[in-house]
Amino acid sequence: MDALQALLIPVLNPDLLALIGLGTLAGIYVGAIPGLSVTMAVSILISFTFSWEVYPALALMIGIYMGGVYGGSRTAILLNIPGAPSAIATALDGFPMAQKGLAGEAIGIVTVVSFIGGFIGIFALAAFAPTISDFAIRFQPRDYMMLGMLGILLVGSLSGGSLVKGIFAGAFGIAIGAVGMDPLTFTERFTFDIPAMRQGVSFIAVMIGMFGISEGLMQLHTVNAAAVKQKIGRIVPSWASVRKHLPLGAQTSAIGTVIGALPGTGGDIAALMAYDHARRVTKNPEVPFGKGAIEGLVAPETANNAAVGGAFIPMLTLGIPGDAVTAIMIGALFIHGLNPGPLLMTSQPDMFWFIVSALALANVFMLIFGLTGIRVFVKIVELPRTVLLPVILLLSIVGAYAVNNSLSDVYWMLGFGVFGYFLRLYGYPLAPVILGVIMSRLLDDNWRRAIISDREELDRLFLGIVSSPLSLALFCAVVLIFVSKTPLWGLVFRKKG
Numbered sequence: 001m002d003a004l005q006a007l008l009i010p011v012l013n014p015d016l017l018a019l020i021g022l023g024t025l026a027g028i029y030v031g032a033i034p035g036l037s038v039t040m041a042v043s044i045l046i047s048f049t050f051s052w053e054v055y056p057a058l059a060l061m062i063g064i065y066m067g068g069v070y071g072g073s074r075t076a077i078l079l080n081i082p083g084a085p086s087a088i089a090t091a092l093d094g095f096p097m098a099q100k101g102l103a104g105e106a107i108g109i110v111t112v113v114s115f116i117g118g119f120i121g122i123f124a125l126a127a128f129a130p131t132i133s134d135f136a137i138r139f140q141p142r143d144y145m146m147l148g149m150l151g152i153l154l155v156g157s158l159s160g161g162s163l164v165k166g167i168f169a170g171a172f173g174i175a176i177g178a179v180g181m182d183p184l185t186f187t188e189r190f191t192f193d194i195p196a197m198r199q200g201v202s203f204i205a206v207m208i209g210m211f212g213i214s215e216g217l218m219q220l221h222t223v224n225a226a227a228v229k230q231k232i233g234r235i236v237p238s239w240a241s242v243r244k245h246l247p248l249g250a251q252t253s254a255i256g257t258v259i260g261a262l263p264g265t266g267g268d269i270a271a272l273m274a275y276d277h278a279r280r281v282t283k284n285p286e287v288p289f290g291k292g293a294i295e296g297l298v299a300p301e302t303a304n305n306a307a308v309g310g311a312f313i314p315m316l317t318l319g320i321p322g323d324a325v326t327a328i329m330i331g332a333l334f335i336h337g338l339n340p341g342p343l344l345m346t347s348q349p350d351m352f353w354f355i356v357s358a359l360a361l362a363n364v365f366m367l368i369f370g371l372t373g374i375r376v377f378v379k380i381v382e383l384p385r386t387v388l389l390p391v392i393l394l395l396s397i398v399g400a401y402a403v404n405n406s407l408s409d410v411y412w413m414l415g416f417g418v419f420g421y422f423l424r425l426y427g428y429p430l431a432p433v434i435l436g437v438i439m440s441r442l443l444d445d446n447w448r449r450a451i452i453s454d455r456e457e458l459d460r461l462f463l464g465i466v467s468s469p470l471s472l473a474l475f476c477a478v479v480l481i482f483v484s485k486t487p488l489w490g491l492v493f494r495k496k497g
Contacts, residue, residue, distance in 0.1 A: 023063020024365040031071025038068030054336040066362035086267035086304035089275040093296030108235040111370035117302030118363040120253035121309025141449035146474040148443040173436020203437040212396035213417020256303030260310025266323035267304030274303030
């Protein structure tokens with residue numbers, strides 16, 4: 001079977017087309033509900049689809065994956081509660097737009113740029129999979145460690161101008177991520193001899209508490225204020241608006257594709273790095289970042305959707321998952337008697353092209369479903385606060401409980417919600433806390449691997465960094481970004497000016 005025939009399989013088969021559409025629609029609403037992650041939905045699907053043929057099973061999973069990544073932006077914009085970690089950066093400018101009555105415009109631009117970013121990632125998968133996978137496999141543990149450090153240094157662009165507060169928030173998140181049993185030595189870390197803390201803290205519970213509960217508590221200050229009426233005019237953004245932001249979207253889509261192709265990273269890291277990139281390259285935004293800048297929506301949404309195509313690159317070419325969802329899909333392929341990796345690319349290329357086609361169709365369905373029902377959806381923001389606040393609390397409790405069916409996660413969520421409320425009162429950013437929790441494991445694991453591979457000698461580790469062009473480039477980027485966030489950087493450039 002040639003590539004064209006494989007590409008046309010889901011297009012010409014009504015059953016497969018319907019499954020992709022159904023999966024995408026379900027994924028949008030799964031992604032929009034905090035706590036109901038795409039990873040959870042795909043893992044549940046395996047138990048239902050293991051007896052199916054491989055094409056229908058993959059069609060449904062791919063639809064849910066693509067729709068779920070986009071769906072997280074809905075509640076991020078409307079309620080300031082990211083439906084998924086990849087939508088954390090979207091909330092930074094999406095929610096301020098909703099507060100100005102521009103929720104419809106925000107969802108419209110997010111839908112279109114998500115479609116564009118998704119197709120750039122899929123195109124990269126189809127055209128450059130072997131090349132990008134060769135680049136991704138060059139990453140050593142020390143490189144992943146520095147990639148994590150780069151992520152933590154993004155706190156400067158998420159901290160409202162205060163580097164100290166941003167670093168504190170990021171470090172606090174890293175400490176939360178370290179709670180529990182050490183994965184290497186099985187010793188307890190930060191558990192304080194409390195048995196319930198040995199399992200660690202769910203970052204979903206932290207995320208929902210920090211954003212959901214704290215937002216509800218903040219809105220108590222203005223509980224009697226009138227709801228903001230949304231201006232629902234033209235939902236589909238004009239071509240002039242899309243064209244204006246297309247260069248930035250192309251850049252951040254490339255970031256998303258490459259980050260997505262790095263095993264163990266994913267759309268959440270890609271979105272935050274893209275947001276930081278947008279802040280650096282956008283010289284004079286019409287609206288400041290954090291106050292409703294369109295660029296603050298374009299960057300993370302193109303990146304996290306492009307990361308979907310990127311995540312399939314190491315999965316299909318090397319048999320290494322790019323993120324948690326593709327790790328589950330590898331299991332699904334094994335169940336159906338397939339072996340992802342180089343042999344799959346050579347012995348069954350039709351499977352590769354089927355996945356490319358299914359991703360492209362899911363992206364089209366995402367655009368269609370994403371632009372429909374917006375007028376009804378944004379009515380959530382117009383609810384009276386006496387109705388909206390219980391809805392936020394209910395969504396937060398259900399989302400936290402649904403992760404592990406555990407009441408302890410609900411308690412964690414409530415506790416971090418109250419703590420997040422006080423952080424916001426004193427001007428500390430919340431996004432770096434979540435970023436720290438996500439990056440904690442990446443930093444911890446790869447620091448261990450790096451130092452063990454260099455026989456626990458720091459001089460060998462540093463020598464490896466300076467002798468590898470890739471490691472050296474990442475190290476210089478870490479130093480440059482750190483210095484650029486200090487007063488010294490502004491002082492030097494002011495003198496030159």
